[in-house]
Amino acid sequence: MTHAERAADFLLDEARTDWHDESLWQVRGKRDTIVHAIPEWEALRQLGSDIKDNVLSNLDTYLEQFERQATANGVTVHWAKDAAEHNRIVHSILARHRVNRIVKSKSMLTEECHLNQYLKQQGIEVIDTDLGERIIQLRKEPPSHIVMPAIHLKKEEIGQLFYEQLGTDEGASDPQYLTEAARQHLREKFLAAKAAITGVNFAVAETGGIVVCTNEGNADMGVHLAPVQIHCMGIEKVIPQAEHLGVFTRLLGRSATGQPITIYTSHHHRPKEGGEMHVVIVDNGRTEQLGREEFRNSLKCIRCGACMNTCPIYRRSGGHSYDHTIPGPIGSILSPGIDLKKHGDLAFASTLCGSCSDVCPVKIDIHDQLYKWRQMVSEEGLLPKTKTIPLAGAGTVLSHNGLYNIMGKAARVALSHAPRVLVYNGMNPWGKTRELPEVPKESFKEWYARTHKSKF
Template sequence: MTHASAAAQFISNEPRTDWHDSSLWWVRQKRDMAAHQIPEWEQLRELASRIKLNVLSELDEYLVQFEDNAQRNGVTVHWAADAKEHNEIVLSILRRHEYTKMVKSKSMLTEECHLNPFLEANGIEVIDTDLGERIVQLEENVPSHIVMPAIHMKKEEIGELFHEKIGTEAGNADPQYLTEAARGHLREYFLKAEAALTGVNFAIANTGGVVVCTNEGNADMGVHLAKVQIHSMGMEKIIPRAEDLGVFTRLLARSATGQPITVYTAHHHRPKPGGEMHIIIVDNGRSRQLGRKDFRKSLACIRCGACMNTCPIYRRSGGHSYGYTVPGPIGSILTPGIDLKKHKDLPFASTLCGSCADVCPVKIDIHHQLYKWRQVITEEKAQSAGKGFAMNMAAWLFRHPWLYRMAGKMGRLALKITPRALVYNRWNDWGKDRELPTPPKQSFGEWYRKNR
């Protein structure tokens, strides 16, 4: 299903669309208020951008440095070339200990690798412990946002889901009640878990430690209670020094939810006494993206979700319409690099307004990269035959000014005299949801020659 088709399904529920739009815009406004309270906000963004560019230019050296320091701390470091290898490494760790129960805190990388279904197919019980992720897991769905996974659901729907799945009161949609019910529901899984897996927000090259930022404390609880802790990290999550961390923690939460900082910022450097600590460094297409000069900077993303909260397309089409783990503007850059043919429509799901780049805490030029992907798709003839034909015809018309002017006159005349039923039909995508503008009496070119 194309993005346009999936978005049409989401938009068909107009109240949901309006609610989704306003909810995300509220988060965007919180981000603005938080940013305006920091006089040096733009300097922080510039510094974060330069740190990330330095990392991407010397990524191999920083990764080796990180591995050496982590191993010195007693951590077992694994390297995974792709999602399949990552999943097999996790399974091998659990199988070696004969573990069958694992708790997991939010990790978009494990969503990207489809870890849950893989482990479940191999007899491992995996429980997501973030409230939003657990809601989505009970719904048998996938996250629609990288920070707010269940933003597509209303509290009433969550109340019904909890009543069906965990036995809460029927019709009770009070957020506090539902949160407390989820806490009690998850507590038993924390106590039974034999292993815990978390994502990684930042990996520090000169210490060999990883940093996990959460608001619920579930990642810390899982790691502290389980004997074996596993941290899955994309290889781009490296930062050079511990001193650099403060730059990113000041930007991350403010950009994501408008908070000064996440409630928990946990540092993991070595195994607990009697326990094991594993870090899995995952490529899964990141090296290819690093090798694309025009798209390399997309790997600087710190997964705050600010670009999604501000994007007029994402807010009105929902995260599931993008068809991949990371939706929204940044996902529309990352995803075509994985499968251009399958996801060729995503770079076109943008107004190129630049709002995403304006709010990005590491100053990724998102709209420029989306425009560049459009050029790549056109050059490689990856777009549909109908669209290719239309674009070629338009290019030919633009190369012949007198024909272009004639076509404009004919188009204006046709819109004036053609019956409405012939203009607004099922073949006119533009006219399905909007009124075409009233045809002007003359083109701008004609007006200009007459008056200037």
């Protein structure tokens, strides 16, 4: 199924679509309110973008520096070229310690690598401890948003899920009650786990430390209780120095949810006494994206989700319509780089309005990259016939002045005199909820020639 077909399924429930749209726009509004209180916000964005530019231009140097410093701190650093190697490395660590149950905080990288499914096949139970992630894990769904993975669900649906899975009161939907039920359910999982896995928001080359940002404290709970801690990061997560961290923590929380900073910003530099700390650094196609000059800026992403909260397409099509780990505008420029034939249609899941680029905290030119992917899809001959044939016809008309004039006049006559049923039908989705503009009696060219005769 294409993105459009999956989006059509989501749109069948109009009430949910409207609610989803409004909920995300409310988060966008909170973001706007808090950033307008920061006079230096645009300078902060530019600084974050510049730091990321420096990182991408010296990625090998910073990664090697990070490895040296982390190793000196007693951390074991692993390198994985792809998802399969990442999964094997994580499993080998768990197997050596005979771990059969782990707790995991939210990590889009492990989602990308399908770690949960892999470990389950090896007989290891994986418990996602972020509340939203636990909800969708119980529903056997992927996340629909990188910050709010269960944003597509209503509290009544979560209440029914918890009634069936956790034994809460039937019909209960109070968020505080449901959150407390999840807390009690997860507490025993934390206590029983022998290993904890987290993602990595930032890895500091200067110190060899990693930083994990959460709002629930679940990552801290897992890491502090389990003797073995494993942190999985993409190669682009490294930053040069500790002093740069403040730039990104100021950008991240405000862009993601409209809060000054994430509730927990946790630093991990060395293993706990008697424990082990592992960092798995993963490529999985990132160096290939780095080598694409027009698309390398996509690796600046700090996974705030701001582009999703503002995107009119994402808000009304749902995260699952993107059919890949990272949905929304940023996902639409990352996914085609993984498989252009499979994900090329995501480049068209956009109005190219530029709102995503406007809110991106590190100034990624998202809408420009979407346009460039569209060009590549066309050049590779991957456009469907439903697009290539009309585009070829339009190209012919637009490149011939006389034909353009004739077709314009014919269209004006037809729209003025055609029965309404011929204009407003299933072939005209635009007309489902809105009227077409009033048909002008003449074209601009005709008007200009008529009103400016005396000047020629």
